[in-house]
Amino acid sequence: MEKYLYIALFAPLVSSLFSALFTATPKKQFVGIVASLLIFAAFVSSSILLTHIIGGGEVVHVELMTWMATGDLYIPFGFVVDQVSVTMMMVVTLVSTIVHVYSIGYMDHDKGFNRFFAWLSAFVFSMMVLVMSDNFAGLFIGWEGVGLCSWGLIGFWFHKEIATWAANEAFIMNRIADLGMLIGLFLVYWNTGTLQYEGAFAAMPSLDPATLTWIGIFLFIGAMGKSAQFPLHTWLADAMEGPTPVSALIHAATMVTAGVYLVVRSNELYDLIPHVGLFIASLGAFVAMFAASMALVNRDMKRIIAYSTLSQLGYMFVAAGLGAYWVALFHLMAHAFFKALLFLGAGNVMHAMHDELDPFKMGGLKKTMKWTFIMMTLASVALAGIYPLAGFFSKDLILEVAFVEHHYIIYSVLLITAGLTAFYSFRLIALIFHGEERYKLFGIHPHEAYKFMLVAMSPLLLLAIIAGSFKISYFEMVTNVLPELEYHIHHPVTFWIMVIGTQLFVIAAIAFAYKKYANSSVKVPDGTSKMENSIAYKILKNQYYIPYAYEEYLVKPYREISDVFWKQVDLKIVDATVDGIAGIIYSTGEKTRDMQSGNLSTMLKWMVAGTVGLLSLAVVFGLAVRYFDEILAVLSGLGV
């Protein structure tokens, strides 16, 4: 089995290095093909490992070599394939394979074709390191690695100012969170003496709760950055400047779920500190609603999906925070499938519309883009959580968890959010595919994407539909390592009321979205309608003014303080002091040079003066020494 582990881990690296060889040369089709094949190999290996694990096989654990060893610190490159990591591996390799194949078509005309695959495969490698590592340090390698690749991919079109800005924003914001993560790591090390999951978690029950709380908080800060939780969420929407396959892979399916993975991985820790778990859940619920509300009015197709991702991450954190780790992981998996599908569909639309992102400028695309239409609609249905698609099983489960655990506020927030989700998803679908063909006003001639791109997407479609049926077998597998908690609402009436009620509520939201946006009276907004001038709309449109506040109250002051530090403090105070001291010495010399007049007579006078001075000093000191005791007595008499 170790062989497959190595293939799964290193095939993406090989793919990345191979593609990197060609970065300086013009587009080569085979680079994309080879890269896709290698990622596919990783996928196949992961599948084999999955069957091995499902079949009750032993956890595969290898230790490649020592990374850092000093003092008592010992960090190896160790990798483990257990029930949790194999789930992540499957999600990562499956979505990456699809995205790689898809990108061959999507990046067809881009001159950075080869470079794109180098970055994309590097990302997959980092992600694999992240999920497969058997210690916190290895996790951190992957953690930073995905951040780096995300930086390179968001800023892939580096000639665009906004793309590079977004890339830097994402990197720096993640770095803030990484600091928290790093501190968490330090705490783990100094308290448990190791960074290996096994040893660290084993030692944790004996630590005092305050320390555990701090560890939990700091690790979660790291998770907040990667998973774009409030208040570190702004980078995710801006990250949509990157190519769409990147958004599908990194900013929907895999990287952003790393935070959830971390919490799930640390379940033994978070089980010990339920109050932190509750905080995580509350924040998750808040973010779910908060992000959904921003998606309601946005006019950028990709940003809407990004907010939806954010919102679903909130759901996952609710589940993880409440201790239902396997539910979180299950939703993570299901979400990866339909969200990647949604993004790739959006990529098709973008291509068709010549990179137009405003859904109000589209409309009626279902005629020309039949398959994309079907896929995106089904993905949205899955996202909305309609029976029997994937979202129903995973998302409703989270609602049930909140209900069973008696967190009714969280439950109702999530329920409302489910309605909002359905509304904005179908608002998007309605605007893009139904109604008048508004794009004609802008002289765009849409066309369906390449066949193979659609074929590549089809596994995701299939999974988005059927993933729910894995629930039982998945539960059995993953609860080998995760807490085995089943959530049943005991009273069947309550259960059915809840399920049917939720379904009806969601369907009503969908119907409302269709009614409002699928008709022919939808116009491209020009900023004059009543709604657009309402305060609520403006707040939502401007993302609660948070990006503005960050720019105004953090970025600008930082820049200004930096400038002050340089020009006022460093040059005018610190350096000026040094130069001032040098200047004093210099001017003293300048002034006293008159003494050296060259006139023997004056110099002799100075000499005599010096001699007299020194002699008198000698006399004074001599007397002082001789009469030391008397002087002391006199001084003490004076009360000194």
Added chain:
Amino acid sequence: MFDHILSILIFFPALAGVFGFMIQKESMRAYGISVAFIEFILSLWLWFAFDSNVSGMQFMEQMALIPSFGISYILGVDGISLFIIILASFFTMIGIASLTETPNEKNMIITLLFLQMTMVGVFAALDAIVFYVFWELSLVPMLYIIGAWGGPLRVYASVKFFLYTFMGSLVMLVGMLFMAYFFYQATGVWSFALLDWYRLILPESFQLWLFAAFFLGFAIKVPMFPFHTWLPYAHGQAPTIGSVILAAILLKMGTYAFIRFSLPLFPDASVFFMYPIAIIAIIMIIYTAMVAYAQKDVKQVVAYSSISHMGVIVLGTFALNVEGISGSIFLMIAHGVVSGALFLLVGVIYDRRHTKMMDQFGGLAHVMPRYATIFGVMLMASVGMPLTINFVGEFLSLLGFYEQSHILTLLAGVAIVVGAIYMLAAYKKMFFGDVTIEENKNLPDVNKRELVALIPLTIITIWLGVYPKPVLEPINNSVEAVVQLMHNKATTEEAKTRIPDLTQGIEITRTAMKEAH
């Protein structure tokens, strides 16, 4: 030959430099490269012959110079100094190899060879006076390099560099003389030998004063805030090769000396001054990172970033435990490699455009993709990306200091954020966007001569990031000896608890974990 390999390493370049006067101008470069190459091979040989299981000094040489005052010529290396010596010879080699067309090339190469002598001498010396002599001598070639080949403000910059560091060193010399005097008082013999001094346990009040005297000399060299202002001028005016050597090796003298002198000689004072120094280090990290962000000249960005990274090194040093000190020594090497490479990279663009102002660039990734890639790798190393060389050092330094103070480490950890801010901002200004300035449209990419220097550095950056063990292991062994020495010498209660005792397994869990692997 091993008996005198350190003397050979020190004096071979100097001797070759003297012979260099007789070499014709045209063949001087080839001569310089071959001398530096032989020296580098010798230093590798040193590594090869070095027994990494021994924590003490190896290849010791001893010769009395002034017996009546106990001044001897004593050399030796351990894991702490070994890699800095190799780094010094490595940088001299690639520095000469990648030297661009300069006026008076011959003088430049001879100066570099002399500089190499002083650098190796500082790191190999085990006698305070010999150390001091090399320490001061290293100023002279640098003064000449900045003053003769520098930019428009070169005289100001070089004089400032010289006088500032010289002043600090004089105070250090006074400290050394006092130290020797105390030694004489305690034992009745004069000795300037470091290993003799290690055995001397001073009362805490003496330690504090001596620590302060040594500190001034070292802090100016590092340079620590607020003694850092000579550095931006020196870097700003120095030619590329000068900046590379200055950043890669000369700055390391200060932090190296902390570990060689301050910690083992004055353990109680080190503990006493730990918090103030940590606060200075944090100021260095955050404040200079912000200043770096405000810079318009890319070389100044790298210069200030050096100060910021040196802050982390100082912090790791004063963690006073094995993790922190090993990390700081590793970071010295890492920072040498990375900042040296960054200065070389700045030199590449300066040779082409004769400006270092970032607003003169933009979109360089279009015209110089290879250059942008290497710069990108070094950028990521500089911000401490895992699997690059810097991360190992930074991680260990911060990890080490975390044992001493949580809050201060949190503040120091801001380094990874602010570091990313200025570096990414600079990279964006230079490489991203469209090429707007006409002269930039046809810039040639990095050429072979530049690659000779840059590719090995890139390889080292990745290699030691992925597999730091060959370097970290010898460092670790020597550092363990230092820490144990400090613990044994410590007199105050606080120092005893702050400095770990390595003879006993501190916690059962840790050793148990180690055995499990």
Added chain:
Amino acid sequence: MMEIGLNHYLILSTILFAIGLVGIMRRKNLLLLFFATEILLNSVNIAFAAISHYYNDLTGQMFAFFVIAIAASEVAVGLGLLIVWFKRHGNVDLDTMSSMRG
């Protein structure tokens, strides 16, 4: 008749020294400067000889001889230079000799 003791010699020496010192400071003529220097040296010689006699130790007198010898050679060299100077510049005024200005 009062006996002449060590103190008298030392007082004489001090007076002579003061005279010489004033001479050094006030005189502008190089030749007179030499005279003043001689007075200084001889005041020291007196002190040496007196103290030597007082302690019955010949070292002081030997030192006085040395001083005399050095004074003689100094005057010899000095006068030579003085004559050269006088031939070049036509005077030996101290105020004209300030080419060693700092």
